[in-house]
Amino acid sequence: MELHQFSIKQIHQHLLQKDFSAHELTEHYLGIIKKEESKIGAFLLVSDNLALEQADVIDEKINQGQEISWLAGAPCAIKDAILVEGQKCTAGSRILENYLAPYDATAVAKLKKQGAIILGKTNLDEFAMGSSTEHSAFQITRNPHDLARVPGGTSGGSASAVAANECVFALGSDTGGSIRQPASFCGVVGLKPTYGAVSRYGLIAHASSLDQIGPLAKTVEDCQIIFDAIKGKDEHDATSVEAENSSVNVDLKNVKIGIPKEYFGEGLEKETRSIIEGVIKKAEKAGAKIQEISLPHSKYALACYYLVSTSEASANLARFDGIKYGMSCEANDLAEVYLKSRGHGFGSEVKRRIMLGTFALSSGYYDAFYAKAQKVRTMIKQDFDKAFEQVDFIFTPVSPFPAFKIGEKIDDPLKMYLSDILTVPISLAGVPALSLPVGQDGHLPVGLQIISRPFNEKGIFQISQQLEKIL
């Protein structure tokens, strides 16, 4: 077996048995990055020296016989919207091209504490706005399964880095599908945790009522180890909570799985549908009770999402003003500093969303757009509450289609937004969902979206692991 085929637990075992060192493992991954990056373009920054220094610390601990955590020595990548102290954090934007993170995000601090090795920072759509990673100000990232296609977005760098064996796992962030959709396109496992399960401290904000940090990895088991390491209440994020961990074990044999008819309608590609239906049949064969359900407000979710998220983004991105940090243009007066720095620093998609959000919040339009969307959001949340009175899990496709071609949707924002149609309702409701690779349409991976009640990540992991075995 090659070094990059080992899971987190296997790495842990081999490090303890001294079959290889953390230094050797890190060098192996840096070698893959060196070889693959000209094709893939997943990384915006590779920090070789820092990674090897971290690895040496772990090797020293092992040599001294000290105890090490599960993640110790596991090489990972971090989406470039999440701060790693002392490293550049660009959010994929020119406006932060030279910004140095002054502190670690809480999720990063927790990974470091466990001894995970940080290999570098991964590409994303600018400020995590997009569905293909093509809106990065710096480079295109390619899908390892087909280099002419996008990896999905916005955590496209993280997903393709995992899929191309450039790291064991990666952190991403998900606002409307930005972990799940690239995980589905690249054939890896990705979890969007319940809103509040993981601290957002140190994540450059896009839409604060929706953003969550989560793991992307090759297996469900790896995802669970990472999630357990980064979750929990954090005094730096007032919306984070310490979730109770249910001790009940779930078994595919006696769970009820809801299939929402609205997710299998128009626009869903035939092959994607048949793959997802195939998995549902297998789950049924394994003993699960399958029940058709309805989430009646699903068709309004995308419109709701693009008003709520852009409104929040327009407020969050007001901090990039050319005054405190980031790009600052020379100008004659203060107002011109704002106008020019923001005009030059932001790319087209970010400007479009700031404009939409500012419009939706502006006097005279607020009630018709933002307030209306927030009310519809309540109804979408209630749909899920009602559904989970009847069923334990909901199965849907992650995306109506597999990875699309680079350039295919870039000039039509609405067409690009439609890629998120099956993931945004879950974000609006704040419930957890995992993307599990369950098949291939030709050579392109297809992901199943497994949704459950708030803070039932453990249940999702258990069901997913059982599915992994029967697929």
Add this chain to the structure above:
Amino acid sequence: MIDKKLVENVARLARLELSDNEKTKIQRDLSAILDYVTLLNEVEVSDVKPFYENTALFNVTRIDDIAIDSELTAQKIIEQFPREDNSYLKVKAIL
């Protein structure tokens, strides 16, 4: 619904300098997106409360104290200032 004047007004509110080309494009894109979101008019919401928070938390407070490493962090933040004078953030005169 969206004319050029409205685009210019929103851009001013958002403090975004836009070229003429960008204004035309944004006018076209916003019109298409707003056409799409009128879908929400179908939903009857008169008795529905707007969504606020997902985690049912209320008034989360903390003690207003200084973290131990704040001086170091402060130095790092000062280093990010585009224009600095003796640890002060330098800005253009407002008046």
